[in-house]
Amino acid sequence: MTAALAIATREYRSLFRSPAGWISIALFLLLTGTVFSLITFQPGSPASLQAFFALSGWLLLPVAPAISMKLMSDEYRVGTIEMLLTSPVSDVSVIAGKFAAALGFVITMLAPTLLYIIVLIVSADPAPDPGPIVAGYLCLILLSCLFLSVGTLASALTPSQTLAFLATLFFLLGLLVVSSTLASANLPPPLDSAIAWLSLTRRIRDFATGVIDLSHIVFFLSWSLWFLVLATAALTMRRWR
Amino acid sequence: MIHVQSLRKSFGRVLAVSDVSFSLPKGIVAGLLGPNGAGKTTTIRMITGFLTPDQGTVTIADQNMNADAINARKNIGYLPESAPIYPEMTPREYLAHRARLFGIPRNKRNSAIDHALERCWLNEMQSRPIGHLSKGYRQRVGLASAIVHNPPVIVLDEPTNGLDPSQILETRKLMHELGQTHTLLISSHILSEIQLTCQRIIIIARGKVRADAPTDELTQAQSASPSCTVEILPTSTTPDPAAILRAIPGVKKITRFSSTDASYTTDTWHKLKVDVDPDHSNTGDLRESIARAAFKSGLLIRELHAENVSLERMFLELIEAEDSPQEIQ
Missing domain, CATH: 3.30.70 (Alpha-Beta Plaits)
Known part of the structure; x- marks a missing residue:
């Protein structure tokens, strides 16, 4: 546990020293800030963060892989993996620490956006409904878990950051596109419920309306866990080669 | 302290290490000597737990690497060949990170780091990013990180590789000092290096141990019939x-x-x-x-x-003799 924490702390700090980290934060805040001031923060528009959440969800698609791409790949490329894997640390702790650092980074990136809520509360006359806002943030964090865990797996498989980034991005895009196109097609009964279950967009829509469904939370967390287990296996396999 | 029993490791069809066994007692400086590609690094990586052997066992300070890897790894300080270190950290930050990884309690961390920095002559460089340091200094940071948790066993893979002559002398001095209190395993392809620093020499070639004896004995055996x-x-x-x-x-x-x-x-x-x-x-x-x-x-x-029939000659004879490169049938 101490070791996983040590790995997480080091990785979190190093994300702030990498250009990819800063560029991700800067672009994310720039784009969400623009949308907030041009669409949400206008006289007459409803006091909700719908537009912000919709945009953030899409922005996570490139941002999450950009953060996760270096987690393991950089260790392989620089060779520091040899120091890490000969320390008294289990492979599970390594992956857990790395993932926690990336998730912490995304949460840090989301933190300044709480300012939008304050602005809304102060300025809007019918105060914003807290339900969709809480659900929206929860949804962003759950999405980040899923995206980052896929990214951790990709990064654990290759020493190339570019490859890890592209593999993650295309996997996530594929997942979204396939599940939403298949959901709109009329499939026979056993298949359509399976697709509906897999569909990310359906679950995101629920969150957007302010519904916090436990089954959605379990869905995101269990898939994230599964990808992290695979990432740990990929790391352990390197000892065998 | 280090007990290695019939290690074997292959990568695909290439047999890198076919049969390596040796046992080192406490408080000895031993040299693992062999030409490039002899299987030195692979052997060391199995000893330090980076690679899992296909066969054989490694025991470090009575801890079996297969059965209890975490406790076995706790007892090793390791400097890999290229001394890989996170370039964005400073030596002090890096040592603090290593100390945490090795579970040194918070109240002892600072003194452990100070001690390691001092032993490796790094005091003036402790707050510069490692990426800006020269190869010699990076090597020293690697050495410092190998000793910061004061492990009973220290394993150094080609510790003087790429250093200038005065740095080689300093490193040699440090290895000599460390040899008083720790068990050291040093690998090198340079015979004179090993001859100077090690009390015992293990010659390895084509994945097998070709000779294993105290340095004096090997030297004497050679001068018997000049x-x-x-x-x-x-x-x-x-x-x-x-x-x-x-x-x-x-x-x-x-x-x-x-x-x-x-x-x-x-x-x-x-x-x-x-x-x-x-x-x-x-x-x-x-x-x-x-x-x-x-x-x-x-x-x-x-x-x-x-x-003067030197060790060099015997070394060459040993590594050139016998079988040609091996492949798994």
Whole structure:
């Protein structure tokens, strides 16, 4: 546990020293800030963060892989993996620490956006409904878990950051596109419920309306866990080669 | 302290290490010597737990690497060949990170880091990013991180590789100091390096241990039957000096250095190698007998020296002998 924490702390700090980290934060805040001031923060528009959440969800698609791409790949490329894997640390702790650092980074990136809520509360006359806002943030964090865990797996498989980034991005895009196109097609009964279950967009829509469904939370967390287990296996396999 | 039993590791079809066993007691500096590609790094990576062996066991301070890897790894300080370190960290930050990974309690961390920085002469460099440091300094940071948790076993893979002469001297001094209190395993392909720092030498070639003995013993074994080189000028009365030398008791064989007999005329210097017969009672130094024999026959000598059969030669013989590169059938 101490070791996983040590790995997480080091990785979190190093994300702030990498250009990819800063560029991700800067672009994310720039784009969400623009949308907030041009669409949400206008006289007459409803006091909700719908537009912000919709945009953030899409922005996570490139941002999450950009953060996760270096987690393991950089260790392989620089060779520091040899120091890490000969320390008294289990492979599970390594992956857990790395993932926690990336998730912490995304949460840090989301933190300044709480300012939008304050602005809304102060300025809007019918105060914003807290339900969709809480659900929206929860949804962003759950999405980040899923995206980052896929990214951790990709990064654990290759020493190339570019490859890890592209593999993650295309996997996530594929997942979204396939599940939403298949959901709109009329499939026979056993298949359509399976697709509906897999569909990310359906679950995101629920969150957007302010519904916090436990089954959605379990869905995101269990898939994230599964990808992290695979990432740990990929790391352990390197000892065998 | 380090116990290695029939290690074997292959990568695809290439057998990198086929059978390596040795055992090192506490408080010894041992050298793992072999040419590039002999399997040194693979062996070291299995000892430190970076690679899992196909076969065999590694035991570090009574902890089995297969059964309890985490506790076994706790007892090792390791410096890999290229000294890989996170370039964006400073030496102090990096050592603090390593100290945390090795579970050094918070209240002892600072003194452990200070001690490691001081031992590796890093005090002035402790707050510069490692990426800006020279290769020599990075190597020292690697060394410091290998000793920061004060492990009983220290494993250094090619520790002087890429250092300048004064840094090599400093590193050698540090290894000597560490050898007083720790068990050290040092790998190198440079024989003189190992000969100077290690009390014991393990020679490894083509994935197998070819020799394993104390340094003194290996050196002595080699000087037991030295040969002599002599450069001698024939005279008209003695056109073949080799015949005179052959008559000396204890001489086994005379060989000419030149491959053609044509170059050995009566008015040129003959360069000859005199081999000692190890079974004869008159073994050892033959230089005196050679000088006397030449003097008696009125022959001139312009060079006479005992061949120092160095460890180097034996090393070359050992690693060149026997089987060709191996592949799994």
